Amino acid sequence: MKLYLNYYHIDVPSLKVKTYLLLLNFIVRLLNMVKVKVNQDTCIACGVCYSLCPQVFEAGEGGKSQIVAQYRVSGSLTEGNVDESLKDCVESAKNSCPTFSITTE
Numbered sequence: 001m002k003l004y005l006n007y008y009h010i011d012v013p014s015l016k017v018k019t020y021l022l023l024l025n026f027i028v029r030l031l032n033m034v035k036v037k038v039n040q041d042t043c044i045a046c047g048v049c050y051s052l053c054p055q056v057f058e059a060g061e062g063g064k065s066q067i068v069a070q071y072r073v074s075g076s077l078t079e080g081n082v083d084e085s086l087k088d089c090v091e092s093a094k095n096s097c098p099t100f101s102i103t104t105e
């Protein structure tokens with residue numbers, strides 16, 4: 001019984017610490033996300049963005065750009081949240097888009 005209590009007293013705080021660290025990690029990752037949008041009204045389906053950054057962009061209906069399923073927000077084809085590690089990729093596509101149809105926040 002005493003051993004169990006010792007184990008209990010040691011383990012519970014350590015579980016709390018792990019939970020807090022996981023939550024903190026989740027919040028930090030959320031804050032470091034890059035929001036990206038594609039305006040399909042102005043997109044001319046040139047394919048530059050999904051050639052340069054296929055991890056984030058893909059050809060949709062009629063070749064117009066859309067966000068790959070993995071990064072879509074609420075199932076939207078044109079809005080996504082991507083990890084900071086893909087920021088350069090997204091920025092490259094955004095800066096190369098001839099119609100300025102890609103925006104980031």
Ligand code: SF4
Binds near residue numbers: 042050
């Ligand atoms: S680079 Fe711009 S115009 Fe070309 S497919 Fe992508 S969003 Fe559309």
